[in-house]
Amino acid sequence: ITGPSGVSGGAETAAVPGGPENSAASAIPTIRWDEPPEGPVLVLLDQTRLPGEETELVCTDAPALVQAIRTLAVRGAPVLGIAGAYGVALAAARGFDVDEAAEALAAARPTAVNLAYGVRRAQAAYRGAVAGGAGQRDAASAALAAARALHQEDAEASARMAVHGLALLDELLPGGGHRVLTHCNTGALVSGGEGTAFAVALTAHRAGRLRRLWVDETRPLLQGARLTAYEAARNGMPYTLLTDNAAGSLFAAGEVDAVLIGADRIAADGSVANKVGSYPLAVLARYHHVPFVVVAPVTTVDPETPDGASIEVEQRASHEVTEVTAPFVPVAGAGVEAGGGIPVAPLGTQAYNPAFDVTPPELVTAIVTEEGVVSPVTAEALAELCARSRQV
Numbered sequence: 607i608t609g610p611s612g613v614s615g616g617a618e619t620a621a622v623p624g625g626p627e628n629s630a631a632s633a634i635p636t637i638r639w640d641e642p643p644e645g646p647v648l649v650l651l652d653q654t655r656l657p658g659e660e661t662e663l664v665c666t667d668a669p670a671l672v673q674a675i676r677t678l679a680v681r682g683a684p685v686l687g688i689a690g691a692y693g694v695a696l697a698a699a700r701g702f703d704v705d706e707a708a709e710a711l712a713a714a715r716p717t718a719v720n721l722a723y724g725v726r727r728a729q730a731a732y733r734g735a736v737a738g739g740a741g742q743r744d745a746a747s748a749a750l751a752a753a754r755a756l757h758q759e760d761a762e763a764s765a766r767m768a769v770h771g772l773a774l775l776d777e778l779l780p781g782g783g784h785r786v787l788t789h790c791n792t793g794a795l796v797s798g799g800e801g802t803a804f805a806v807a808l809t810a811h812r813a814g815r816l817r818r819l820w821v822d823e824t825r826p827l828l829q830g831a832r833l834t835a836y837e838a839a840r841n842g843m844p845y846t847l848l849t850d851n852a853a854g855s856l857f858a859a860g861e862v863d864a865v866l867i868g869a870d871r872i873a874a875d876g877s878v879a880n881k882v883g884s885y886p887l888a889v890l891a892r893y894h895h896v897p898f899v900v901v902a903p904v905t906t907v908d909p910e911t912p913d914g915a916s917i918e919v920e921q922r923a924s925h926e927v928t929e930v931t932a933p934f935v936p937v938a939g940a941g942v943e944a945g946g947g948i949p950v951a952p953l954g955t956q957a958y959n960p961a962f963d964v965t966p967p968e969l970v971t972a973i974v975t976e977e978g979v980v981s982p983v984t985a986e987a988l989a990e991l992c993a994r995s996r997q998v
């Protein structure tokens with residue numbers, strides 16, 4: 607990608623301003639657009655450094671953002687959409703080739719449909735403005751307005767999902783005192799608001815109805831241990847971390863009332879792609895007669911993907927499994943392997959490392975969206991939900 611002379615590319619890092627204050631229950635600065643004198647930038651909270659460091663990653667062009675997406679500095683379906691839209695706006699505002707940037711951004715990760723949705727929405731706004739005779743500056747403003755609108759809509763969707771989700775929990779579990787198991791990270795770090803599944807648990811906590819949040823560590827990249835535990839601690843929630851393998855015995859002991867997870871893509875038939883390890887939880891939940899609830903904005907439902915088999919599941923590098931890094935920050939003096947970590951498997955070991963798995967609709971008790979709850983999960987009910995959402 608080329609730009610006008612004088613535009614610097616890449617990403618820079620900086621400590622989050624007022625870092626210590628951010629450890630209070632204030633909003634997490636997941637993503638923001640900024641316009642310093644040197645030119646517009648997209649500022650991300652670098653999720654690879656959490657929970658040890660709250661560090662900002664400043665992206666000045668789309669390739670830097672693509673790299674941030676691939677390395678999971680920014681991750682989670684809804685915020686990937688927001689980031690993708692801002693990435694297009696950034697390319698436009700900096701005078702880069704917008705279509706080229708859009709293609710690179712949309713292809714940065716394949717599974718979360720929100721990423722391509724956000725990119726295409728900002729790209730369409732830019733193209734529409736150009737087609738309407740707007741100059742470069744006004745077309746860039748149109749792309750930025752689209753990104754900002756998506757950011758705001760996602761915050762509103764998060765709040766509405768939380769209300770619908772808690773009402774559903776109360777209906778499914780009339781005794782109150784919910785003990786909820788969650789997987790991966792679905793809070794403010796993935797959202798314009800407080801998240802998807804995590805936002806439901808947080809709302810239950812604020813209402814005095816969350817007895818325990820069980821947090822799967824989420825191998826291999828530890829989104830549960832590093833990120834969900836970080837968010838739960840900041841919010842003063844009663845939480846306990848477990849290895850993914852410990853979930854079975856927790857169900858068997860009768861300690862789980864409901865599973866709440868997010869989604870990266872929901873196919874037209876209701877199949878749910880989410881962080882690898884979600885499907886085994888759905889099987890466990892069914893065996894133990896525990897509700898398995900998916901919380902996701904309507905933008906995660908993809909009518910163009912007919913079924914679970916059609917969902918492209920991202921395969922990630924072996925070294926994420928064959929090495930441990932202390933977490934993601936290179937360890938001084940450690941033997942440097944492909945990922946810069948300490949090998950825990952014989953050198954040359956190949957790993958099976960899908961980032962996601964797919965849960966069939968018959969194992970999903972309900973899908974909670976900002977437009978309401980789908981239960982039972984059927985293609986017809988999802989199509990009706992999408993049609994209703996398009997009319998709003």
Ligand code: MRU
Binds near residue numbers: 796801868
């Ligand atoms: O690989 P990640 O960390 O981007 O995976 C994220 C997840 O699987 C989340 O559970 C999903 O995006 C839902 S977030 C609301």
